[in-house]
Amino acid sequence: MIGQNALVIGLARQGMAVIKHLADGDTSVIATDLRSAEDLATPIQDLSSYAINFVLGEHPLSLLDGVDIIFVSGGVPLDIPLLQEARAKGIPLSNDSQLVLEQLPCRVVGITGSSGKTTTTLLTGKIIAASQTYKNVWVGGNVGNPLLLDMHEMTDQDIAIMELSSFQLEIMTSSPHIAGVLNVSPNHLDRHSNMQEYVMAKEHILDGQQSDDIAVLGWDNEITRRMSKRVNGHCWGFSMNSDANFDDGCFIKNEKIMLRRDGVTNSILPCQEVGLLGAHNLMNVIAASALAAAAGIEVDAIQAGICDFDGVPHRMELITEVNGVRWVNDTMATTPDRTIAALKAFDDPVILLLGGKDKKLPWHVLAQEIQSGVKNIILFGEAAPAIKRELEGAWYEYKLEVGARFGEQYGTQFADEGSGSERLVKESTAGEAADSDPIPVITNLLETAGMEQAVEAAHTLSNPGDVVLLAPGCTSYDQFSDAIERGECYRDLVVNLS
Structure with missing residues (x-):
């Protein structure tokens, strides 16, 4: 140039x-x-x-x-x-990632998806570095330092691992040698005009691949699985299911992470040895294993990299335990889907902190998910009133559905328990049958001004055995420069409690 x-x-x-x-x-x-x-x-x-x-x-x-x-x-x-x-x-x-793909002298692994990108990118880098297969492993892109700044030091004996967002991909024409698409679900619809446009942006990571390149696709996500029809080179997959119909890739069988490559299947490690919280993080580990294997890494190095990985700050990060209450920071959960994934990691009662700047994403699935297991919802930030309206609207529809389903069998009525909160109250006329299939209880809802007030409210409401979870479901740009600053604010407030 x-x-x-x-x-x-x-x-x-x-x-x-x-x-x-x-x-x-x-x-x-x-x-x-x-x-x-x-x-x-x-x-x-x-x-x-x-x-x-x-x-x-x-x-x-x-x-x-x-x-x-x-x-x-x-x-x-x-x-x-x-x-x-x-x-x-x-x-x-053009953009920085396009320049990297055009000018890098080494092999490149590119990773995109609606969620899990950063954890998978960093873990893939950790695994490949543990193998010592390449002289240097460079990790960057949408996470860490832009790879452009290090490009003058790279050689053809190195490998680069890039996280790529839809914002970058939508104008890119080059593709990485190994392209991973983890999953696609509604996200950034405040930027992309519709879901189809968002999916097309993600698909761009595959379009420039050649016949000897590899695409690694999330097989449990319908949208990414369908992308197999667009693959120009070799198609790998990863899945939580042992019967997933791909030739090469990683999957779960008998509670173990397995690798199938070139017709040979090997066990990587038992799932219980994965130290990260949540089923979504287990999926990230499976994805990173498949990406590393596609880059030629052997099973023992994949196992070593997984066991040596402590997770990523601000992603399901256990900050501390105060008076028997665990405080968890998942500030990078910026969509309702990621909030749901975080909730599924806990069996104990959860006090959930939601809020920030809304990305115009649907909340109805989350509204159904929090019918059980969530003790309180504390809203904060610019999106708090909108989230409250969305949740209450979804709860009302759910209430009608539950009433129709259980009303005649158990005798159900609805009681108002105060502003912002409705609770389904069951008048049992069916004895033990009612106890075996209880009607879910609508969660208490509290609206606060900001993060400090939300943490104070959670501290007041919490009891020993509870989990206070920051999984906001929104971006941070209403009150913070980015999600990391929001997570650090939360961490500081929590540490001060102890």
Whole structure:
């Protein structure tokens, strides 16, 4: 790209990496961001040694004059007027991940999905590093450091593991040598216009693969399983079921993680030796095992990497136990589906903290899931009123369904137990039959202003044996810069309790 003129939109982590990489390669760079120079004082200072032209506080269409290519940061919507005009003019769009795939000298494993990406990416890196099959293992992309910053140190004896989001994939045309699609469920519908558009973005990870490349697909998810028809090279799978119909991949049989490769099946390790909480994390381990095996890693190294993996901060992280109450941080559970997965990890009563900035995702499945096992729901943040409306609406429909199902058999009535909370009350006329199949109890619902008030309320409501779980089901951008900052705030508040 020497001698070309590049426009970089967005001065966050990805944009900064692109600017430095391009400027080091003698590309003329214009950087633009809607934030002011005052707000961007730190990144501007970081770029002070480079000859960068900044246009801040606006995206005028004149930015396109003389531009050969545009690099779009993941947080920048593709429907802004500047990018609509760029497409009309035929100016190509790219991003940091596209640059990595075009220029890296080594083999690349790319991982995407609606959930589990970060845990699977880091665990895959851990497993491959344990094998010492490659000289160096580089892990980055949407997690950790952008790989562009380390590319000058990489050789063809290395391997890179990349986490890729739909925001990156939707404009990418290159694919990794090994592409993992973990699962697809509703997510980011505040960014993608509909579910079909979101699925298409995820599918882009497969479209540039060649005949000798490998796709590793989540077989228990209907959408990702159907992607097998799009695979250009070899198709692997991973599943919780032993009868999944793929030739190569990982699965569960007799409570053990198994690997089937080239017609030979081997046991990796018993499921009980996986130290991570929750069935969803067991699925992440199976996925990472399949991805590592696809990269040529042997069973003993896969086992060693799994056993040496302690999990990822802010993902089902046990912070502490105070007076018999466990406090768990799963701030990265930013969709209702991830909240459900977190809830399923616990048999003890749960006080659930929900809230943040809503992504316009459906809440009705979560509303049904929390009929049992959840002691209290504490709402916080911008989305709290909307979540309350959604849950109460879903509960009302569920109440009618339960009433129709159990009313004649047990004699059921509904009682109002105060603002924001309804409870199904059973008047048993069926003796022991009622006890064997009780009507679920609707959970108490409390709305608070923010994280501090939510933690205080949870502390007040909790009893020994309870679990207080932050699994917000929303993004953090209403009150925090990102989900990690939200998790650190929660952790600090909890530690102060003890």
